[in-house]
Amino acid sequence: MFVPPSSPIPAPACPVPRLETLAESGTRDEVRSLVAEFEAVTDPRGACGVRYRLASLLALVVCAITPAGHDSITAAAEWCKRAAPEELAAFNLPYHPLLGRYRVPSEKTLRSVLGRLNPAELSAAGYAWLHPLLPDGPVVPAPQMPDGGVEREQRRAHQTATRADPIPRRRRAIAVDGKCLRGARRADGSRVFVLSAVRHGDGITLASREIGAKTNEIPEFAPLLNQIDDADLADAVVTVDALHAQRTHADYLHQRGAHYLLTIKNNQWNLARQLQRLPWSEVPVIHRDDSRGHGRLERRHVQVVTVDGLLFPHARQVLRIQRKRRLYGAKKWSSQTVYAITDLPAEQADAAEIAAWARGHWTVENTVHWVRDVVFGEDKSQVRTHNTPAVLAAVRDLIRGALHLAGYVNTAAGRRAHTERHRVLALYSIT
Template sequence: MFVPPSSPTAAPACPAPRLQALCEGAARDQVRSLVAEFDSRTDPRGASGVRYRLSSLLALVVCAMTPAGHDSITAAAEWCRRATPEELAAFGLPYHPLLGCYRVPSEKTLRSVLGRLDPAELSGAGFAYLTSLLPDERASPAPLMPDGGPEREQRRAHQAAARADPVRRRRQAIAVDGKCLRGARRPDGSRVFVLFAVRHGDGITLASREIGAKTNEIPEFQPLLDQVDDADLAGAVITADALHAQHAHTAYLRERGAHYLLTIKNNQRGQARQLHRLPWKEVPVIHRDNARGHGRHEQRLVQVVTVDSLLFPHARQVLRIQRRRRLYGAKKWSSETVYAITDLPAEQADAAEIAAWARGHWTVENTAHWVRDVVFGEDKSQVRTRNTPAVLAAVRDLIRGTLKLAGYVNTAAGRRAHTERHRVLALYGIT
């Protein structure tokens, strides 16, 4: 498709202070353009017959899927076809000098390129871009809703800022968890699973890895974290569910200078029996957490025991969390008891910190998986060509993280706020 050039128009101003800061930061080289970030990525295509740069195509797909309602490759291609010549030039698309037109990639081209990409490399590019939006890569600032947002979102922003970090945590935490892309299928009919490493607090995805059809999450744990830089992993606490309570995982984390907080269930029977036999009746409750929300009361009672001779390697503290829930107006409580272990001694992690990490592990479920399912319709997507399902999951994570750092507590509200094309380009530093 060709789009003829038109007379240049003045670029609209950014509508919100936070977005304006992003635009000004791009001019100061503090915020890197999304197109420039993708320029350094490996192009899986051959040298012959290549018409569009990989960086241009990827930036187009990310921008096209940012507005609300653009959840498929078909919708992304339609967004590209409606672009003005000035916008196409900003993406670096080729210009045909004889016809005087810009070339626009077709839907078939987008599908072909996305199917050949490496999802892990795209996740790495997304994380590199998101960290460039922060003055300090290790910082996780509380979100601030841009001025002019809906009153409901203003309240969400203030509430999120108030509860952003009630416990002073001395270490960064990373949650490792897998997700099934329910609508996608491989040629043999098997479902597609992807393993993610998501940072606590802001929910930014550091790495992702597709799980093969004949394996599970356990052997993919180390290759996933191999994608994370030593600067981000050293000293961090890796939280994972009971499936990853493996001795080999703890040895690997020790080599990388990281720590663990792992849930122990009956899949590790010997270790579970040891934890159950500890003298919990003599251990006081040293941390309490009461919360109200979602139509129920919640109580969390935390007990911690220092240990030195467990079956699990390098374990130094055992955590017992009693969770009690009661619906509003009900008299009966439902309860659940969870055990977890960590290699951090008491002087490096107190009970409040460990409890905050254990609760923060659900960031990967509530912030990442749930948003992709509900806001982006991931489970409804039936794309299944080669690596396309996992690649689109990485694209959705990049969009979600960018909106989060731009100040939108609610991703759906952020997508609705970017139905205008100039706002999308300003969000990603494309001028």
């Protein structure tokens, strides 16, 4: 049924329970529409010949890629063409009085706009929309999905969250890691890399930044964290891999009031050799952890030494984590020894807590990179126009975060549950 521009837009018939609860509980700020949040993104187009508002185009792309099976810009354009007039009106698209319908952006328009955007601004706008929905404490998922379905991962996550945490964490933790978009290549043949800052636990992306063709992750560390507010970074623990074990990074985090947990490998040869020469034979194992999963048994023994005067700024504790793994049914164990340093003294972080942060760093791999590769088909995508690969990575992070906060532990199940348009619009408060 046609809805003229002056008529009110009907509300979706079946809103998502999680967002409805947050909006009505009064414990969170009012959830803004995603279209309104995208008004803060800078429009790279000139004033002449602009037909569609940038916020409307971005909200359309996010909503179009949310359902399962819509992983490309072509699929997003088709989703827009099949939308009803009242749904198009919710995005504030222009109305053509002579044709008697709303204008729908073409695939060429979407590609042109996405290729000229700043991925960092889009990532910041996405986190600004997610921030009012973030709980004060850890998310405890329901035993079943919000739409009433039952998933094995949903039950497991509920059991894990309701079980008493033997390792209470006194600080927030943020993982910084880069990812190669394997299907995308620039005009000069170089690959596209995106550096992201992700919260431990829920995997919400705080900031992301595309790495230039003639640089690497190291000089982009500080510009990435500059996008994060002091309230989110202050007193948090930033976990990084061995590539970012740089003295300048430690000084930067100290100035921002944050802490670090750095993995040390042979790329820092002098420091690694100094850590290996510590009297580990005289240090007792003060934390043990046994786990099962992914078809293997894993045992971790953690030793901690308090230090002062290392060849690294502000270092206070050194960890040696010995990992032993064995596949189910096998007899042979494989072992690995990892060294890590932190600027937190023993009275502020014990061995179990630091070991939990070290394991939590894999959140960025298991929750973010794996989901984007497998669920959204990111590595298979061959989109390579200007900034489009990094922009689509920011869009996927926003969708993944929205589905997680809506109560879906499994992102693929959440996408399958939003094949109907009114559910997608309700998810992003577009009414």
